[in-house]
Amino acid sequence: MSVPVYLDHNATTPVASEVAEAMSIALRKSFGNPSSAYPLGQAAAEQVAVARNAVASLIGAKAENLVFTGCATEANNLALLGVASACTPNKRHLVISAVEHPAVMAPARQLEAQGWRLTIVPVDEAGRVSVEAVVDAVRPDTALVSIMLANNEVGTLQPVADIAKQLDNSDVLLHTDAAQAVGKIAVDVEALGIDLLTIAGHKFQASKGIGALYVRQGTPIRQILFGANHERGLRPGTENVPAIIGLGVAAELAAKRLAQANTAMRDRRDQLHQLLSASIPGLSLNGHFEARLPNTLNVSFPYVSGQALLNAASDTVMASVGSACHAGESAPSGVLGAMGLDTQRALGAVRLSMGWDTTQDEIATAAAALVHAWRHLAYGA
Numbered sequence: 001m002s003v004p005v006y007l008d009h010n011a012t013t014p015v016a017s018e019v020a021e022a023m024s025i026a027l028r029k030s031f032g033n034p035s036s037a038y039p040l041g042q043a044a045a046e047q048v049a050v051a052r053n054a055v056a057s058l059i060g061a062k063a064e065n066l067v068f069t070g071c072a073t074e075a076n077n078l079a080l081l082g083v084a085s086a087c088t089p090n091k092r093h094l095v096i097s098a099v100e101h102p103a104v105m106a107p108a109r110q111l112e113a114q115g116w117r118l119t120i121v122p123v124d125e126a127g128r129v130s131v132e133a134v135v136d137a138v139r140p141d142t143a144l145v146s147i148m149l150a151n152n153e154v155g156t157l158q159p160v161a162d163i164a165k166q167l168d169n170s171d172v173l174l175h176t177d178a179a180q181a182v183g184k185i186a187v188d189v190e191a192l193g194i195d196l197l198t199i200a201g202h203k204f205q206a207s208k209g210i211g212a213l214y215v216r217q218g219t220p221i222r223q224i225l226f227g228a229n230h231e232r233g234l235r236p237g238t239e240n241v242p243a244i245i246g247l248g249v250a251a252e253l254a255a256k257r258l259a260q261a262n263t264a265m266r267d268r269r270d271q272l273h274q275l276l277s278a279s280i281p282g283l284s285l286n287g288h289f290e291a292r293l294p295n296t297l298n299v300s301f302p303y304v305s306g307q308a309l310l311n312a313a314s315d316t317v318m319a320s321v322g323s324a325c326h327a328g329e330s331a332p333s334g335v336l337g338a339m340g341l342d343t344q345r346a347l348g349a350v351r352l353s354m355g356w357d358t359t360q361d362e363i364a365t366a367a368a369a370l371v372h373a374w375r376h377l378a379y380g381a
């Protein structure tokens with residue numbers, strides 16, 4: 001039996017062979033501690049520096065403004081809790097969107113439990129915040145606005161650069177969780193005008209266990225873990241050298257392949273949408289039609305539950321309902337709820353996310369299996 005087509009790249013991506021090769025060499029040979037003064041340690045430190053340059057260059061940042069973390073969740077926690085910790089008592093208000101990943105939502109709720117005021121800005125039916133609503137939510141005591149760049153479930157892109165322009169002359173900091181955006185669309189910290197930006201390695205062909213936070217020079221932020229002085233004191237703990245090297249290689253690959261991969265993923269995404277729409281009357285797209293990640297297709301199948309559909313097609317397709325972190329839960333996704341979808345449509349939703357190397361044949365195979373499963377479930381055909 002052939003391997004099912006993998007259409008869940010928003011959950012995680014395969015590790016690129018170049019990344020695996022570089023990590024394997026690092027695991028075997030570059031085991032030195034970058035803090036050690038002798039050549040083995042300094043060679044590891046040099047490789048970490050090379051990787052930092054590559055990741056920084058991918059997002060138009062300076063290497064010294066990048067902090068490596070254990071994952072995107074940790075980067076988001078550092079952004080929110082680290083900024084909060086550096087704030088004066090008269091700045092204890094935070095603004096986020098209603099469709100943030102739990103890795104932002106949960107630390108925001110944690111701050112709320114500690115007495116911070118939290119404003120959650122609603123989204124429209126396409127999953128977008130309005131720039132005006134975000135700016136209107138800002139008050140004299142606002143310390144930080146955190147709005148994701150791309151949504152993990154529906155792929156909708158938020159108007160982060162426009163929000164940044166509006167906040168330009170204020171002392172309010174702007175963080176964006178770009179975990180889903182980096183490696184899929186061009187991301188440039190200067191063009192975005194943000195102060196803090198989160199990266200997730202395993203969403204663009206690096207390994208799990210590595211993320212990064214971009215922190216603009218001069219941003220008031222304090223560490224949330226306490227230990228030695230790694231990562232300019234912002235993230236103590238001996239560096240995960242193999243994973244950092246892998247992240248650097250993934251960043252180089254992304255820089256080389258992004259333009260072509262972006263177009264290829266968009267073509268596959270639209271091919272899949274067309275194939276499904278042609279055979280499934282009433283199929284509806286969730287998310288913004290245009291302002292959307294090129295790889296993400298979230299559609300609601302009528303009359304069936306998305307999970308039942310994926311179970312029925314599981315020999316042929318791997319995909320998910322909602323984000324992977326909620327897999328196993330049958331309640332409709334909070335993101336689709338925030339977009340105002342009714343329960344039936346939300347429960348019928350499936351997220352299909354393409355990768356750099358997804359082929360037309362894989363899309364044709366996956367579409368045929370999904371249509372077959374849908375006909376069987378909806379009509380017993």
Ligand code: PLP
Pocket residue numbers: 010011071072073074101103148150151152177178179180200202323324325
């Ligand atoms: N932010 C977004 C938008 C995500 O999609 C994810 C993972 O799905 C995360 C943060 C958390 O990433 P990780 O689990 O690697 O920490």
